[in-house]
Amino acid sequence: MNRYKGQLRILVAVDCIIFGFDGKDLKVLLIQRGFEPEKNKWSLMGGFLEANENLDEAANRILKQLTGLEDIYMEQIHAFSKVDRDVAERAVSVSYFALIDIARYEKQISYDYHAEWFLINEKPDLIFDHDEMVELARKQLQFKAAIQPILFELLPENFTISQLQNLYEGVYKTTFDKRNFIRKLMSTGLLIKLEVKDKSGSRKGAYLYKLDKRKYNAKLDVFFNYIHDRSELAQQN
Amino acid sequence: MNRYKGQLRILVAVDCIIFGFDGKDLKVLLIQRGFEPEKNKWSLMGGFLEANENLDEAANRILKQLTGLEDIYMEQIHAFSKVDRDVAERAVSVSYFALIDIARYEKQISYDYHAEWFLINEKPDLIFDHDEMVELARKQLQFKAAIQPILFELLPENFTISQLQNLYEGVYKTTFDKRNFIRKLMSTGLLIKLEVKDKSGSRKGAYLYKLDKRKYNAKLDVFFNYIHDRSELAQQN
DNA sequence: CCAAAAGTGTTTATACTACACCCATGA
DNA sequence: TCATGGGTGTAGTATAAACACTTTTGG
Numbered sequence A, B: 001m002n003r004y005k006g007q008l009r010i011l012v013a014v015d016c017i018i019f020g021f022d023g024k025d026l027k028v029l030l031i032q033r034g035f036e037p038e039k040n041k042w043s044l045m046g047g048f049l050e051a052n053e054n055l056d057e058a059a060n061r062i063l064k065q066l067t068g069l070e071d072i073y074m075e076q077i078h079a080f081s082k083v084d085r086d087v088a089e090r091a092v093s094v095s096y097f098a099l100i101d102i103a104r105y106e107k108q109i110s111y112d113y114h115a116e117w118f119l120i121n122e123k124p125d126l127i128f129d130h131d132e133m134v135e136l137a138r139k140q141l142q143f144k145a146a147i148q149p150i151l152f153e154l155l156p157e158n159f160t161i162s163q164l165q166n167l168y169e170g171v172y173k174t175t176f177d178k179r180n181f182i183r184k185l186m187s188t189g190l191l192i193k194l195e196v197k198d199k200s201g202s203r204k205g206a207y208l209y210k211l212d213k214r215k216y217n218a219k220l221d222v223f224f225n226y227i228h229d230r231s232e233l234a235q236q237n
Numbered sequence C: 001c002c003a004a005a006a007g008t009g010t011t012t013a014t015a016c017t018a019c020a021c022c023c024a025t026g027a
Numbered sequence D: 001t002c003a004t005g006g007g008t009g010t011a012g013t014a015t016a017a018a019c020a021c022t023t024t025t026g027g
Helices: A055-067 A102-108 A130-147 A150-154 A161-172 A178-187 A213-225 A230-235 B055-067 B102-108 B130-147 B150-154 B161-172 B178-187 B213-225 B230-235
Strands: A009-021 A026-032 A045-048 A073-080 A091-101 A115-119 A158-160 A191-198 A206-211 B010-021 B026-032 B045-048 B073-080 B091-101 B115-119 B158-160 B191-198 B206-211
Touching: A009 A055, A009 A130, A009 A150, A026 A045, A026 A055, A026 A161, A045 A055, A055 A073, A055 A091, A073 A130, A073 B073, A091 A102, A091 A130, A091 A150, A091 B091, A130 A150, A130 A161, A150 A161, A158 A161, A158 A191, A161 A178, A161 A206, B010 B055, B010 B130, B010 B150, B026 B045, B026 B055, B026 B161, B045 B055, B055 B073, B055 B091, B073 B130, B091 B102, B091 B130, B091 B150, B130 B150, B130 B161, B150 B161, B158 B161, B158 B191, B161 B178, B161 B206
Parallel strands: A009 A091, B010 B091
Antiparallel strands: A009 A026, A009 A045, A009 B010, A026 A115, A073 A091, A158 A206, A191 A206, B010 B026, B010 B045, B026 B115, B073 B091, B158 B206, B191 B206
16 A cells, blocks of 8 residues: 655544524534633534544534434535644644534533533634634525525424524524415425414414425435426425 | 644545536546556546645645646535545545636646546546545536526636527536526626627627626625625615 | 414515527628 | 528516414413
């Protein structure tokens, strides 16, 4: 086995932007760093790529370490590589975002890491280039969510329309007309209305909905083909 | 300066997917690898990240090395990290795509690397995971081009409508109705019709157009905000 | 009985699709 | 004169946006 002589070998890190939703607000999970350098400052959860794993596996390992969760929606965002981005040593870091439902998993989060949920707009300043990572992940989330129904990953299994609307409004920092909103969502054919009502949010109670998982998975696959073959999408239900 | 003990340090590579357009077809620039391992096989142009540069700078350095070109549209696509993706040694590679106008720059390409343009659909099999990189870059190009006018980077300064249409049809592997196509393109307000005609493609000659660079740059900025504030876009001309 | 959130339709404007014929020219 | 690519308009459909009142019920 030949090796490449005289080349630079450096640390490769993975940092996770973990988005969560509690039914009302969009949040991000941060930890207080437990080791030097920059000990005790707020940071994304991260770690170094190890010998026997690829980046996706590393991201999943790191997410599990902090939250105890597996099989979570994750996606690679971007490789960050400024020469002095890590004060201790040259390192490239690849950021990933993850989407989780806060209420369902809150108990499983490991408090070894002093993790806390922050409102996206009220988070503290982070170490290194982590602020930039969060900002890019937020844009990517907006972007993806506009063309793909990924935000359902942030919701509990059953949810109300206003929770869903709160989520979209949080992600896009705006408000939507609720009649137009529900019409559009319903036209995707992805929502199934349940008989049950959730009474926690109002006196009247709001109907719960759930995802049609079969259609949802089909739509995720079709993703990149959206330019042509809209007809296929239509047939597919 | 503290260092991170006991962690893996590896090679970080950059590989460039260089797309080109010759007025008729969409192509990709490949080289015949001049060194071991996998010497003489077809490959993307790549190189290793060096100590004094970030990934964007490395990608630009590598592009310049092969094509002599600077200030080219480039974009990071994805970090590839399978454990055994490089047969010689563990390496992560970050792919970039670049868009260039073949006709304008053909002469400057360095033939030290045995570079050749291939039709996207007729390229040879490539080493390592480079086929996967090209495929993802192609999808990303389709994707980006649908929401952002980046394909103009592939055209000469002045171009005809049918060149433009050929380009879009090549990128999306489809055909468009030419009346609807020009109407849509014109509605962006990005095209300026010139007095001059290009007589090379037909007897009648076709009017040349050029980009309104001022508006083009403005639109690139607005990119991620496309969800709200369409009104701003409208005002902006 | 009333505050607070849930739920529900219609109209208008805009964007997209499909479609076919004449024009100008050089060879 | 004719073959080749260039250029143009309209009608129908689908999608998106604006907009306000009634219902339910726990306290």
